[in-house]
Amino acid sequence: MKILVVDDEADVRTLFEQRFRREIRSGLFSFSFAYSGEEALDYLHAHASEVVLILSDINMPGMSGLELLRQIKQEYAAPPPPPSPQVMMITAYGDAESREQALQLGAFDFLTKPVDFAALKDKLLTLASHEN
Amino acid sequence: MKLNADVLLSVLIALFIVRGLRKFLDLPTRLPHLNRLLGWLWIPGLLLFIGSRAIGWESDQLDEVYMLFVLVVLALPLFLLRDYRPARTLLIGLVPYVLFSAVELLLADTQLVQDYDEAFDTSKGFSFIWMFTSLFIARSQKRHLEKERLEREEEEKARQLMATQKAELERLVAERTAILTQQAEELREALTELKTTQTQLIQAEKMASLGELTAGIAHEIQNPLNFVTNFSDVSAELITELEEEQRNPNRDPELEAELLGDLKQNLLKINHHGQRAASIVRGMLEHSRASTGERQSTNLNTLADEYLRLAYHGLRAKDKTFNATLTTHFDPNLGSIEVVSQDVGRVLLNLFTNAFYAVQKRKELGQPGYVPTVTVTTKPLPDGDVEVRVRDNGTGIPRAVVDKIFQPFFTTKPTGEGTGLGLSLSYDIITKGHGGTLLVETQEGQGTEFIITLPA
Structure with a gap:
């Protein structure tokens, strides 16, 4: 399952690679990283239909996570394929307003920082099993 | 008879x-x-x-x-x-x-x-005439003296009048002097009061800008803390994995080395993010504290980056719809210079906050294709001075008010949103505090650029 992680913090890459080292090694998950919303869109355009899940920070300079979500939902709105990747939002602001807005825009899930990786892993595994 | x-x-x-x-x-x-x-x-x-x-x-x-x-x-x-x-x-x-x-x-x-009858008669006549002549002379002398006396009396009267007037004048002068002294005293008191108020206002402005920062600070601390927690968690996992590997009869030295390398890297990262959080807390404390006025060796790239993030996240926390592209051109050759970093930090924060405010205002106009952008550029100048440019592509400053923006209490923001002291204080900090210059270039509807020059 290919997952695109969007965050302006570079160390997120190291963190994810270590947290999911077993899953990566076993080939269950494969991660790609983008450091801004713009970069994420570019990546999606270049790797259409590969990415199944997007984990995006909300609060980033330039295009925000919510804006990214809106654009993805717009681009992949009309079925048939390519199917829309699921977008999961991760933010330091766990306020109801952001959550509501994200879900309204079609976010698959909404997580707050600090990220509970155990819970995240469970969710991803569930998702992966559905995928299969 | x-x-x-x-x-x-x-x-x-x-x-x-x-x-x-x-x-x-x-x-x-x-x-x-x-x-x-x-x-x-x-x-x-x-x-x-x-x-x-x-x-x-x-x-x-x-x-x-x-x-x-x-x-x-x-x-x-x-x-x-x-x-x-x-x-x-x-x-x-x-x-x-x-x-x-x-x-x-x-x-x-x-x-x-x-x-000598005739001679006697003549002589008597002469002495008689002499007497009468004297009488006339005496009369005229008397008249003359009388006139002089009258003149003297007039003079005396005038003198007395003048003396009276002088006394009256002196009384008036004394009265006025007393009033003036009292007024001067009152003015001095008012001045002291004003100075106290000014100090309080400066502190209030500081606290106001700190308030703007609070959310940004929370976000900025949250991120490094997130890393600290996660990297230590994952390190514990790595150690477990390493222990398992050691118990494994078929040990894989390559995997062990990789795990150890990751562990070391994680510890460095924990340290790095811990420092980052500490630096933010320190910055916040420094910002709220009264300035010590002490100069310390400061890297303006680091300072500008820190405050740019704080300002950005501060605004983001208040207005979730706000977003802007931050572009930084930090010249790596910029050496450290001696400044009161707390004060210069306040200036930068103020300029960033203003820049974000301006791009936000322009964004509200709903111009198609508008990308709010704030750019920070640092550059060492040939003479050793350091230049920091803060540019935004916001609403710009109208020509009519551009001369007033450094005046105290001048603000274009609605009542309650700005103290009108930010730029005035910034100007004082750069020019009076550091002997530098703070210039503004602006084009209404296009954007604004503030240029700080600080002597090495």
Whole structure:
């Protein structure tokens, strides 16, 4: 399952690679990283239909996570394929307003920082099993 | 009989002269005793007349004797008043006539008089004229003196008037001085009060900008803490994995090395993010504390980056719809310079906050294709100075107010949103505090650029 992680913090890459080292090694998950919303869109355009899940920070300079979500939902709105990747939002602001807005825009899930990786892993595994 | 009666006429003449003299010399005031005595001058004349009648002595010189007596007596007050010029003139006029009359009286009926009758008559005439001339001179002298006296009196009066006026003026001056002193005192008090208020305002402005920062700070601390937690968690996992590997009979040294390498890297990252959080807390404390004014070696790239993030996240926390592209051109060759980093940080924060405000305002206009962008550029100048440019593509500053933006309490923000002290304080910090310059270039509707130059 290919997952695109969007965050302006570079160390997120190291963190994810270590947290999911077993899953990566076993080939269950494969991660790609983008450091801004713009970069994420570019990546999606270049790797259409590969990415199944997007984990995006909300609060980033330039295009925000919510804006990214809106654009993805717009681009992949009309079925048939390519199917829309699921977008999961991760933010330091766990306020109801952001959550509501994200879900309204079609976010698959909404997580707050600090990220509970155990819970995240469970969710991803569930998702992966559905995928299969 | 007829001859002796002449003396009575002389008495009248004498009284007339006394009266004139009294008035002329003001004898009642000057010589009151003598004046009273002169009142009795008729008595010798009357006695002479009665006496001569009684003894039957007849002489045509009786009146002359009496007149001589009168003149000699009258010479006395003149002599006593010789310091008074008209009196002296009268005396000088009188003396020759008296002497001549005396001589004539003594030499009467002698051959000499008869021989030189004509000469005597002429001489007497001259001395008489002399006397009268003196009288006229004395009169004019008296008039002159009187005039002088009047003038003196006028002067005295004027002098007194002036003295009164002077006293009045001095009283007024004293009064005014007292009022002015009081006013000066009041002004001094007001100034002290103003200075206190100013200090309080500066502190209030500081706290206000800190308030703007709070959310940004929370976010900025949250991120490094997130990493600290996760990297330590994952490190624990790595150690477990490493232990498992060590227990494994078929140990994979390559995997072990990789795990150890990751562990080391994680510890460095934990340290790095811990430092990051500490630096933010330190910055916040420094920002709220009163400035020590102490200069320390500061890297403006680090300082600008830190405050840019704080300002950005602060605004983001308040307005979730806000977003802007942050572009930084930090020249890596920028060395550290000695500044009061807390103060310069406040300036940068203020400029960033303003820039974000401006791009947000322009975004609200809904222009298609508008990308709010704030750019920070640092550059070492050839002469060793350091330049920091904060540029935004926001609403720009109208020409009409661009000259006022550094004035205290000037703000274009709605009431309650800005203190109007931010740029004014920033200007003071850069120019007065550091001897640098703070310039602004702006184009309405296009954007604004603030240029800080700090001497090395």
